[in-house]
Amino acid sequence: MSVEFSEKALEQLRELLGHYPDRQAAVIPALHLAQEEFGYITQEVEDYVAKLLEIPATDVHQVFTFYTMFRDRPVGKYHIKVCESVACHIMGSTNVLDYLRKKLGIDVGQTTPDGRFTLTTVECLGACEMAPMMQVNDDFYGPLDEKKLDEILESLE
């Protein structure tokens, strides 16, 4: 993988930098950009971001490892994040997770062999009114039951 932002991403970064008092403050959005560009963050990517921001790579790594939404490995085409926090738990997130495990044939943290689905769990996504809920890529789904899950998975191609 050649680690370099596209012209578009570079443009976005320049724009971003204008929003912050110093470059250190732009690490999170810059990492989001990088994740969009490259799919996940390797050490090469961290070094590249550090160079772009002109800050020590250690500072990028501190932020990267702190936030769970940054990934250090590739995910499937659809990244399913099942909320396991209190509200969703009470409303049956365990069943949701069990059903997805069985249906996709993978465990939490794994990706289907065809590369389509990755299953992970997350803490509260702030959508308790939809409990039990999950996020697939950028979209929220809920409340979930087995029928709803079948429909959603079928709609994802």
Added chain:
Amino acid sequence: MPTLKIDGKEVWVEPGTNVLEAAKKLGIEIPHYCYHPALKVAGSCRMCLVEIEGMPKLQISCHTKAADGMVVWTNTEKVRKARQAVLEFLLVDHPLDCPVCDQAGECYLQIYYMEHGLYKSRLRENKIKKEKAKPIGKHIILDQERCILCSRCVRFTREVTKTFELGIFNRGNRSVVDLYPGISELQNRYQGNLADICPVGALTDRNFRFQTRVWYLQQAKSICPGCSRGCNIEVDYNISREYKAGGRRIPRIRPRHNPKVNGYWMCDDGRYGYKYVDALDRILLPRRLDEGEPVELSWPAAYTMAADLLSEATKEGADKVGVLLSAKMTNEELFAARKLFSSLGVSRIGFRVEPKEPGYEDDLLIKADKNPNTKGAELLELGLGAGKSDVSALLDAAEAGEVDTVVIFNEDLSKSSEAERAEAVLPKLGRVIYVGTNWNATAAKADLVLPMATFVEQEGTFTNFEGRVQRFWKAVEPLGESRTGLSILAGLATALGLEPVSENAEEVFAELAEQVPAFFRGSATRNLVSTGNWLRARLGRR
């Protein structure tokens, strides 16, 4: 100037001083972990909480500026409870390593637990496992389980060395201090300080690891002889348990705070460069060469032989003798040597030895001149005229047949820029006397070798590159039969029938201060005795 009251006592401080420092001024020690006076305030450990009247909650004293009229209480029931709670949190995942941890005895978890903790463990869960005994640099080992995440080490690499090797990665109870994954080890020349500033046993010194318990150590105030900075140091020595540290009497040295010279720090070259003092190649007995065969001598015999060699030489003319002193010697030794050899009529007294390669230098502490006392030698007006190398001048004179006897003090010429020429010329000379601490190529070929004490085995003063005269004290006795430079000079003076030389460094310093205008105005001796720390050479400053 803000004036405030701490535990009922009034104190005034400079504006901007924090409450923790203000309390220190009153002799009140507020427990703390993350705060270090030489680093930016992090305010993360919460150990330094105090009660301030008018404020509803406890405040961290490291990050609260002292204000006029402030009333602070550092030891109320509320404060003590808070401290205990902070400690309990810090110790939740702390391993029970004390019996095998080098920090034990000077660990602030132990110290504060005994002072402020003393609760029964309520922990029923398993402790989190992290990486242990991970070498992260040439001199430092990291134990992540012992770390309390105070971030002192991280700030040190950011603010002091500006090398940014360390960070705190992950979060919550999985947080760890570690090297940035892109590098394999620490890249700065000041690593040893990390072990000093880590308040617990998470960063330990590989040189000191498992050598001895700290409570067997005694301290002597000293000066690092590693370069012309003259960092103030503490020599930690152990003479009560000889079997510790593989028989090394000095298991470690540490920086001693001096804001005018080295702050809280010292470099690794200096910190680990002292090992020659306990090395196996120390010269332990006087020795002469008899047809190339080494013969050990008693001191009286050695003095007699030295006196004979020198008298023979001066009979042919005092010009025939060249003396190479060393900028590693103390002001007192240099002064006494100058006096002794001048009274023999010798005028070729040099000290400048140019190294093979120029020394490393940076803009933090390390100086290119690897001698602690070049300035002192210059102030004593030693040296063979202009030029970088007195060795070259002496060798020139020897090659021209003007000099046939040399006395070399503690300089291995095979390490100098004149190594090859010295190797060719020295053996052709009539008489070579070597006075030094450790065996080397130059000592090996000398007709007479006198064993000298190292800096930890004597007291004296060095003048650093800025002209600060700094005193150091003796830690241990000279090894074997070695003697201090002053003692050797005194012996020689007696054997030669010259005016006696005192073996007492304080007396010699007093005489030096009298006679050498560059040194001090006025009450030099009294200053030397009372402050014993550092004084300022005159150096054109008024």
